[in-house]
Amino acid sequence: MGSAYEALVDRFERYGNLMYASRLLYWDQQVMMPEGGTPARSGQLSALSSASHGLLTDDETGRLIDEAADEDLDDEQAAVLREVRREYERAEPVPESLVERIAETSSDAQPEWRRAKAEDDFDRFAPYLEELRDLQVERAEHIAPDQSPYVTMWEDSEPSLSLSLVEDVFDELVDALVPLIERIEASGVELADPFEGPYPEADQRALSEAALDALGYDWDRGRLDTAPHPFMSGSQFDARVTTRFREGDPLDAVSSTIHEFGHATYQLGLREDKYANPLGMPRSSGVHESQSRFWENHVGRTRPFWEFFLDTFTEHIDGHDDLAVDEVYEAFNRIYPDNLIRVEADELTYHLHIILRSEVGRGFVEGDIAVDELPQVWNEKMEEYLGVVPDTDTDGVLQDIHWTSRFAAFQGYTIGSVLAAQLDHALRQDLDVDALVREGEFAPIREWMTEHVHRHGQRYPTDELIEVATGEPLTAEYFVDYATEKFEALYGL
Amino acid sequence: MGSAYEALVDRFERYGNLMYASRLLYWDQQVMMPEGGTPARSGQLSALSSASHGLLTDDETGRLIDEAADEDLDDEQAAVLREVRREYERAEPVPESLVERIAETSSDAQPEWRRAKAEDDFDRFAPYLEELRDLQVERAEHIAPDQSPYVTMWEDSEPSLSLSLVEDVFDELVDALVPLIERIEASGVELADPFEGPYPEADQRALSEAALDALGYDWDRGRLDTAPHPFMSGSQFDARVTTRFREGDPLDAVSSTIHEFGHATYQLGLREDKYANPLGMPRSSGVHESQSRFWENHVGRTRPFWEFFLDTFTEHIDGHDDLAVDEVYEAFNRIYPDNLIRVEADELTYHLHIILRSEVGRGFVEGDIAVDELPQVWNEKMEEYLGVVPDTDTDGVLQDIHWTSRFAAFQGYTIGSVLAAQLDHALRQDLDVDALVREGEFAPIREWMTEHVHRHGQRYPTDELIEVATGEPLTAEYFVDYATEKFEALYGL
Numbered sequence: 001m002g003s004a005y006e007a008l009v010d011r012f013e014r015y016g017n018l019m020y021a022s023r024l025l026y027w028d029q030q031v032m033m034p035e036g037g038t039p040a041r042s043g044q045l046s047a048l049s050s051a052s053h054g055l056l057t058d059d060e061t062g063r064l065i066d067e068a069a070d071e072d073l074d075d076e077q078a079a080v081l082r083e084v085r086r087e088y089e090r091a092e093p094v095p096e097s098l099v100e101r102i103a104e105t106s107s108d109a110q111p112e113w114r115r116a117k118a119e120d121d122f123d124r125f126a127p128y129l130e131e132l133r134d135l136q137v138e139r140a141e142h143i144a145p146d147q148s149p150y151v152t153m154w155e156d157s158e159p160s161l162s163l164s165l166v167e168d169v170f171d172e173l174v175d176a177l178v179p180l181i182e183r184i185e186a187s188g189v190e191l192a193d194p195f196e197g198p199y200p201e202a203d204q205r206a207l208s209e210a211a212l213d214a215l216g217y218d219w220d221r222g223r224l225d226t227a228p229h230p231f232m233s234g235s236q237f238d239a240r241v242t243t244r245f246r247e248g249d250p251l252d253a254v255s256s257t258i259h260e261f262g263h264a265t266y267q268l269g270l271r272e273d274k275y276a277n278p279l280g281m282p283r284s285s286g287v288h289e290s291q292s293r294f295w296e297n298h299v300g301r302t303r304p305f306w307e308f309f310l311d312t313f314t315e316h317i318d319g320h321d322d323l324a325v326d327e328v329y330e331a332f333n334r335i336y337p338d339n340l341i342r343v344e345a346d347e348l349t350y351h352l353h354i355i356l357r358s359e360v361g362r363g364f365v366e367g368d369i370a371v372d373e374l375p376q377v378w379n380e381k382m383e384e385y386l387g388v389v390p391d392t393d394t395d396g397v398l399q400d401i402h403w404t405s406r407f408a409a410f411q412g413y414t415i416g417s418v419l420a421a422q423l424d425h426a427l428r429q430d431l432d433v434d435a436l437v438r439e440g441e442f443a444p445i446r447e448w449m450t451e452h453v454h455r456h457g458q459r460y461p462t463d464e465l466i467e468v469a470t471g472e473p474l475t476a477e478y479f480v481d482y483a484t485e486k487f488e489a490l491y492g493l
Numbered sequence: 494m495g496s497a498y499e500a501l502v503d504r505f506e507r508y509g510n511l512m513y514a515s516r517l518l519y520w521d522q523q524v525m526m527p528e529g530g531t532p533a534r535s536g537q538l539s540a541l542s543s544a545s546h547g548l549l550t551d552d553e554t555g556r557l558i559d560e561a562a563d564e565d566l567d568d569e570q571a572a573v574l575r576e577v578r579r580e581y582e583r584a585e586p587v588p589e590s591l592v593e594r595i596a597e598t599s600s601d602a603q604p605e606w607r608r609a610k611a612e613d614d615f616d617r618f619a620p621y622l623e624e625l626r627d628l629q630v631e632r633a634e635h636i637a638p639d640q641s642p643y644v645t646m647w648e649d650s651e652p653s654l655s656l657s658l659v660e661d662v663f664d665e666l667v668d669a670l671v672p673l674i675e676r677i678e679a680s681g682v683e684l685a686d687p688f689e690g691p692y693p694e695a696d697q698r699a700l701s702e703a704a705l706d707a708l709g710y711d712w713d714r715g716r717l718d719t720a721p722h723p724f725m726s727g728s729q730f731d732a733r734v735t736t737r738f739r740e741g742d743p744l745d746a747v748s749s750t751i752h753e754f755g756h757a758t759y760q761l762g763l764r765e766d767k768y769a770n771p772l773g774m775p776r777s778s779g780v781h782e783s784q785s786r787f788w789e790n791h792v793g794r795t796r797p798f799w800e801f802f803l804d805t806f807t808e809h810i811d812g813h814d815d816l817a818v819d820e821v822y823e824a825f826n827r828i829y830p831d832n833l834i835r836v837e838a839d840e841l842t843y844h845l846h847i848i849l850r851s852e853v854g855r856g857f858v859e860g861d862i863a864v865d866e867l868p869q870v871w872n873e874k875m876e877e878y879l880g881v882v883p884d885t886d887t888d889g890v891l892q893d894i895h896w897t898s899r900f901a902a903f904q905g906y907t908i909g910s911v912l913a914a915q916l917d918h919a920l921r922q923d924l925d926v927d928a929l930v931r932e933g934e935f936a937p938i939r940e941w942m943t944e945h946v947h948r949h950g951q952r953y954p955t956d957e958l959i960e961v962a963t964g965e966p967l968t969a970e971y972f973v974d975y976a977t978e979k980f981e982a983l984y985g986l
Contacts, residue, residue, distance in 0.1 A: 238527055
């Protein structure tokens with residue numbers, strides 16, 4: 001007979017495989033499934049969720065965890081046990097009836113949110129929002145009765161990065177970004193905007209494929225499709241990218257493609273021998289986002305990248321034979337603070353949208369903001385951070401579907417950008433990134449990220465991983481420096 | 494609290510949903526997955542199989558079956574209980590270690606089969622074949638210790654159609670088809686063969702889509718893709734068709750597409766309110782095949798169909814503006830008995846390939862044929878039934894991958910054709926099929942099949958379903974009449 005540790009890992013890997021199966025079903029639903037397939041797919045996902053939850057929370061899992069803890073484990077094995085225990089301890093205390101009520105309420109809330117958004121009718125959605133909050137608070141209290149439910153919700157996405165550290169980072173971002181954006185607006189400078197279109201979808205598809213080719217995407221372990229909200233899905237053996245094509249803006253496809261390519265590099269850089277095991281799984285959503293943001297912003301939105309990629313771009317996108325590197329570089333980096341919608345925001349204002357949501361979410365969960373106060377608080381913060389106020393709740397508090405499932409899930413997007421800048425800084429101590437990008441030599445950059453981030457999987461908690469990879473704790477410093485330097489130059493401030 | 498019956502159905506529907514999830518993963522593997530994804534997909538399928546097996550064979554399932562049997566059930570509920578009990582009784586007695594050994598041996602055997610086939614080296618594959626046979630016999634003996642293991646294997650695919658009835662049907666087919674094929678060969682008649690190609694894939698794809706449009710495929714609940722071995726996958730909400738494109742033969746794509754469309758009509762005709770429930774699942778592989786063969790042969794290969802479809806065909810396939818209905822009708826119905834390969838066989842000789850496999854399979858499982866005698870027995874039967882002998886085992890006993898998983902799984906293909914002819918006969922008592930097909934009015938035909946076959950799901954055992962749908966038990970008569978009349982006319986016999 002093998003050890004309890006081995007039995008536990010076998011069990012967890014089955015659990016991990018069921019999660020990957022669910023994700024493939026989700027990918028298919030977004031990318032391939034005919035519309036009529038929804039009822040069947042819901043049943044399949046629900047059965048999978050029930051099966052994986054059962055496997056994880058079974059008494060046998062608890063018994064094996066306890067036994068494995070008494071065995072002689074090396075550092076990697078101890079890390080695996082830590083991660084398995086964490087998953088178990090977040091799932092086991094929650095009654096299955098509550099899990100089901102959350103799933104049902106969330107599912108019921110989605111069409112209500114859609115209707116409320118379409119009709120600009122927040123009151124219609126408010127009772128769902130309140131019930132979901134109450135259910136999520138109840139869940140959090142089962143998991144950790146002695147701490148703020150919001151902190152527990154936060155730990156769902158970032159188990160080992162303290163919320164207070166993240167909130168300090170966010171404060172620094174507000175202090176730096178709000179005045180920087182004001183200076184950009186005050187400058188009156190308009191960056192180049194040479195694209196009108198329409199640009200045929202086939203051309204944009206070829207361009208996206210060319211971008212993936214250039215960056216070194218491994219087509220034997222991936223594919224490119226389209227989705228209304230692009231995402232990446234898969235594992236170290238099969239990490240699929242989606243993108244979208246907007247008729248008038250070929251840069252949107254390029255940025256989506258490169259962003260999702262970044263996510264894919266993380267997945268493809270994980271250890272193959274540890275598939276479905278914590279050592280072969282990505283660390284967290286924030287670290288995942290650091291990889292997408294690194295490739296999107298610190299590679300794709302740089303001048304050296306366009307020195308390399310311009311010819312490929314104009315080869316696929318007709319009518320721009322005379323396009324200059326600076327034009328496309330400017331067009332790719334325009335700041336437009338009057339935008340109200342997070343998913344359409346530029347590289348700077350985006351983070352104020354995120355910080356607003358994080359503050360509103362915490363206030364609502366902790367009872368400082370009542371449900372009927374949400375629209376007003378939202379608008380006040382928009383005014384404070386971005387100087388614009390939406391005319392409708394459709395463009396305000398109702399814009400994101402995330403409220404139908406989670407209340408502390410937004411921070412990862414901004415942590416991703418902050419960590420991307422920190423990694424970029426560390427990377428530049430070792431490599432001449434600009435020269436490599438200018439030559440289209442991306443392999444050394446991918447390999448550096450694999451060496452410093454990907455191959456660790458969940459070997460380290462997030463805070464330790466950041467120190468292992470960059471030599472210091474998470475800090476806003478590098479993102480603020482990068483953003484200030486880049487946009488001061490672009491806008492001649 | 495609900496009844497034991499309700500709890501049992503809920504449990505079975507979760508099991509059913511896990512099966513559909515597995516099939517989606519399989520569809521993706523064949524159609525979408527990049528090559529590198531194999532190791533991860535194997536892990537996912539194995540975890541799903543383990544989860545669904547666990548759900549089905551759990552003590553709780555047995556307890557609920559016993560309790561439900563004492564409840565007051567209506568006819569439909571009794572049918573559900575019968576089917577659930579059957580699944581349980583086929584899975585529960587088999588030790589999990591044996592299930593795993595079968596899965597592993599089957600998986601190990603596949604690359605060996607591939608190599609043996611490539612190198613025409615039967616001896617290399619023989620030990621795997623023997624081990625697989627022994628393991629499958631062991632499994633069958635766990636399920637039904639008192640009957641021939643071969644019968645148990647047969648019942649895996651057709652639970653309620655007696656093997657002796659099927660073997661009688663097969664004897665009648667041999668008696669009718671062998672002389673008919675000999676007369677065709679002796680006639681010296683060569684049917685038209687006007688296609689050479691190459692025909693571009695895009696044209697063939699458009700042709701296949703046009704065929705599906707014409708037949709009334711519901712694109713909101715399906716899609717068309719390509720696969721090396723076309724298949725249909727899905728449920729009443731999402732039944733996907735695959736086809737293939739051969740450069741020199743556009744009729745191959747048409748027949749594959751119509752065949753898989755037939756499978757899809759069955760799936761799409763099942764009750765939506767009984768998804769993942771036996772009442773909303775197809776009866777058996779033989780009945781499924783009757784639907785694909787009905788549409789392929791009794792619609793697609795008829796003269797009225799080509800009177801309707803010829804213009805659409807020549808619109809998509811260049812270079813045949815002067816094609817006559819009779820030419821394409823003949824080309825679609827050519828008989829070529831010198832072919833050695835089942836999957837490339839024509840409408841008549843195909844069944845002799847199947848009957849050969851059924852006889853060889855039974856003899857091998859029951860110990861009448863030793864493993865090293867298989868190649869010789871194979872060749873003798875080829876000589877007897879088709880008058881040709883393969884030069885190599887590659888084109889003989891090694892041609893099918895099915896031996897790596899099952900030994901009694903071939904009959905369904907021929908039962909499908911026999912039942913298709915029987916259904917066609919019954920249908921023609923109610924509808925003027927030729928006139929409808931000639932007008933491209935397929936809806937009444939689809940609806941008849943839904944009414945008489947699809948909507949019953951597993952309400953009746955196969956033998957009863959055949960009587961409900963056609964008024965009599967399975968008989969070779971209609972297929973023999975249909976084939977004799979059609980090919981005597983075509984070959985002027």
